[in-house]
Amino acid sequence: MSVREIITNPYADQKPGTAGLRKKVAVFQQPHYLENFLQAIFDADPRLHGGTLVIGGDGRYHNRTAIRTAIAMAAANGVRRVVVGQGGLLSTPAASHLIRSLGAAGGFVLTASHNPAGEDGDFGIKYNVSGGGQAPESLTDRIHGISLGLTRYRTVDGVQVDLDRRGSQNVGELQVEVIDSVDDYAHLMQSLFDFDLIRDWFKDGHRLCFDAMHAVTGPYAQRLFVDLLGAPATSLLNAIPLEDFGGGHPDPNLIHARPLVERMHGADAPDLGGASDGDGDRNMILGPGLFISPGDSLAMLCEHLHLLPGYRRGLAGVARSMPTCRALDQVARALDIPCHETPTGWKFFANLLDAGRVTLCGEESFGTSSDHTREKDGVWAVLAWLNILAATRRSVQDIAQAHWARFGRHYYARHDYEDLPVATAQALVQALQDRLPDLVGQRHGELQVSQADSFAYQDPVDGSRATNQGLRVVFADAARIIVRLSGTGTQGATLRLYLERYETGDLGLETGAALAPLAALADRIVHISQITGRSSPSVIT
Ligand code: VG1
Ligand code: CO
Numbered sequence: 001m002s003v004r005e006i007i008t009n010p011y012a013d014q015k016p017g018t019a020g021l022r023k024k025v026a027v028f029q030q031p032h033y034l035e036n037f038l039q040a041i042f043d044a045d046p047r048l049h050g051g052t053l054v055i056g057g058d059g060r061y062h063n064r065t066a067i068r069t070a071i072a073m074a075a076a077n078g079v080r081r082v083v084v085g086q087g088g089l090l091s092t093p094a095a096s097h098l099i100r101s102l103g104a105a106g107g108f109v110l111t112a113s114h115n116p117a118g119e120d121g122d123f124g125i126k127y128n129v130s131g132g133g134q135a136p137e138s139l140t141d142r143i144h145g146i147s148l149g150l151t152r153y154r155t156v157d158g159v160q161v162d163l164d165r166r167g168s169q170n171v172g173e174l175q176v177e178v179i180d181s182v183d184d185y186a187h188l189m190q191s192l193f194d195f196d197l198i199r200d201w202f203k204d205g206h207r208l209c210f211d212a213m214h215a216v217t218g219p220y221a222q223r224l225f226v227d228l229l230g231a232p233a234t235s236l237l238n239a240i241p242l243e244d245f246g247g248g249h250p251d252p253n254l255i256h257a258r259p260l261v262e263r264m265h266g267a268d269a270p271d272l273g274g275a276s277d278g279d280g281d282r283n284m285i286l287g288p289g290l291f292i293s294p295g296d297s298l299a300m301l302c303e304h305l306h307l308l309p310g311y312r313r314g315l316a317g318v319a320r321s322m323p324t325c326r327a328l329d330q331v332a333r334a335l336d337i338p339c340h341e342t343p344t345g346w347k348f349f350a351n352l353l354d355a356g357r358v359t360l361c362g363e364e365s366f367g368t369s370s371d372h373t374r375e376k377d378g379v380w381a382v383l384a385w386l387n388i389l390a391a392t393r394r395s396v397q398d399i400a401q402a403h404w405a406r407f408g409r410h411y412y413a414r415h416d417y418e419d420l421p422v423a424t425a426q427a428l429v430q431a432l433q434d435r436l437p438d439l440v441g442q443r444h445g446e447l448q449v450s451q452a453d454s455f456a457y458q459d460p461v462d463g464s465r466a467t468n469q470g471l472r473v474v475f476a477d478a479a480r481i482i483v484r485l486s487g488t489g490t491q492g493a494t495l496r497l498y499l500e501r502y503e504t505g506d507l508g509l510e511t512g513a514a515l516a517p518l519a520a521l522a523d524r525i526v527h528i529s530q531i532t533g534r535s536s537p538s539v540i541t
C-alpha cells in the first residue's frame with residue numbers, strides 16, 4: 001500500500017465557524033475539498049502521527065464517503081489506529097467520550113448538526129482534540145492558516161474498509177477498529193444515573209416520548225430507554241437514522257419537533273417529552289402541555305443534579321453561554337457556587353471542565369451537558385430529567401412551578417432572521433455597535449439600560465481572549481437584548497436576536513405575550529425591520 005502525494009490548490013473558504021467547518025454537500029463534493037481540510041488538521045496536530053483517531057458521524061448523506069477519505073488519509077499520515085462507529089455512526093457526545101476514554105489523539109466528528117441533510121443539504125466536520133473537546137480557536141486558526149497554503153495532501157489508494165462489520169481490519173500499517181456505536185456511551189450513562197430507580201418509575205406506569213428525528217440518537221434511545229430502562233418501544237418516535245433525516249429538519253424545538261410537541265399537548269400526554277438533533281448533542285424537554293426552555297432546564301438541572309448518583313458530591317461550578325438566560329445564575333447564587341459566562345459555542349466550556357471548575361454547562365440553543373464528556377449531550381439531558389422525576393416522584397409541572405416560585409422566571413426567546421445579505425447583516429451589527437455607548441442610561445418605560453457592550457471573554461484557565469462575541473443591551477436584572485451573527489449557517493447571514501425578561505410576580509404568562517413589549521423595544525433599538533426590511537423573524541425558538 002503506497003502513499004501518494006496529490007498536488008492540488010488550496011481552498012480559501014475553510015475557516016471553521018462556531019462548531020467546525022459546515023458547508024453544502026456540493027461544496028464538500030468538490031475534488032480535494034475535504035482532503036485539503038483534513039490534511040491541514042494532520043499537519044496542524046502532530047499528536048495524530050502514531051496516535052489513535054476516533055471517527056464517526058451523524059449518518060447524514062456523504063458520511064460514509066467522507067469516512068473512507070479520512071481513513072485513507074489517516075493511513076497515509078502515520079496514524080496508528082482508527083476507531084470508528086459501526087455504520088459510520090457516532091453521536092457527538094459519544095465520539096467525545098470515546099476520544100477521552102481511549103486516550104485518543106483526536107477525533108473527526110462528521111456532522112452539520114441540526115442542519116438538513118441529503119444531496120442538497122449540508123455536511124460538516126469538527127475536529128476534537130485529545131481530551132474530547134472541540135479544537136480551541138488557537139488550533140482552528142492554525143488549521144485554517146495551513147489550509148490556505150496547502151498544495152498537496154497524502155493519501156493511499158484502494159482502501160477497502162467494511163464499516164458495517166465490527167472488529168479489526170488493516171489498511172497497510174493502520175489498524176481500523178469498527179466498534180458498536182452505543183456500548184461505551186451506554187456504560188457511561190449507567191455510571192451517572194440510577195437505572196433501577198428509573199426502571200421502577202416506568203414500571204409504575206410513567207411514560208416517556210422521545211423523538212430521535214430520524215437522526216443519530218435512534219440507536220442510543222433504543223438501547224437506553226427501551227432495552228435498559230424498560231420503556232415500551234412506542235416511547236420512541238423516528239428512531240431509525242436516515243441519510244436525509246426523513247427530509248426533516250432535525251432541530252429539537254417547538255417548530256421542528258412537531259409530532260412530539262403535539263403528543264405532549266394532547267390528551268393522555270406522557271410524563272416527559274424529549275428530542276435530540278442530527279448529531280445527538282441538543283435536547284428539548286417538555287412536560288404534559290408544558291415546554292421547558294433550555295435556559296430553564298439548565299437551571300432546574302442545576303437545582304436537582306446532586307440527587308443523581310454521578311453528582312452526589314454537588315457541583316463545582318456551572319457555566320452558560322452569554323446569550324443563555326440568567327436563570328442559572330440565580331440557582332448558582334443560592335448554591336453558592338461560581339457561574340461562568342462564556343461566548344457561544346461548546347469549545348469555550350472545555351477548559352473550565354478540564355480544570356474541574358464547572359460540573360454543568362449549557363446554552364440557550366438546546367444544549368446541556370456535564371463534565372462526563374466534552375460536548376453537549378441530548379440523551380444525557382433526557383436521562384437526567386428522567387432520573388430527577390423518578391427520584392423526586394414529582395411531575396415536570398411541579399418542578400417548574402416550584403422553581404419559578406423560588407427563583408423567579410426568565411421569559412426567553414430567540415428570533416432568527418435567516419439568509420440575510422451578508423453585507424446588510426454586518427452593517428446592522430456595526431451600526432448597533434457604534435450606538436452602544438449612547439444607549440447606556442437610557443430609559444424605556446420601566447427599563448433602564450445599565451450596560452451596553454460587545455461581549456469579550458478571557459478564559460480564566462489559559463488566559464486566551466475572544467472578542468466580538470455578541471452585542472448586549474442589559475437592563476440590570478430585569479431584561480436583556482442580545483444580537484449576534486450565527487457562525488454555523490451555510491447560506492447568507494443569520495442574525496440572532498435574543499430576548500430575556502425576568503419576572504418574580506407574573507409566573508404564568510405565555511412566553512410570546514410576555515416578551516412582546518421587549519421585542520418591540522428591541523426593534524426600536526436595533527432597527528432590524530428598518531435595515532433588513534423584514535417585518536418578522538424567520539424562526540422563533
Ligand atoms: C449555534 C448555536 C450555538 C451552538 C452551535 C453549535 O451557533 O447558537 O449555541 O453551540 O450552533 O450547535 P451559531 O453560531 O449559529 O449561533 V450544534 O448542535 O450545531 O453542534
Ligand atoms: Co448538534
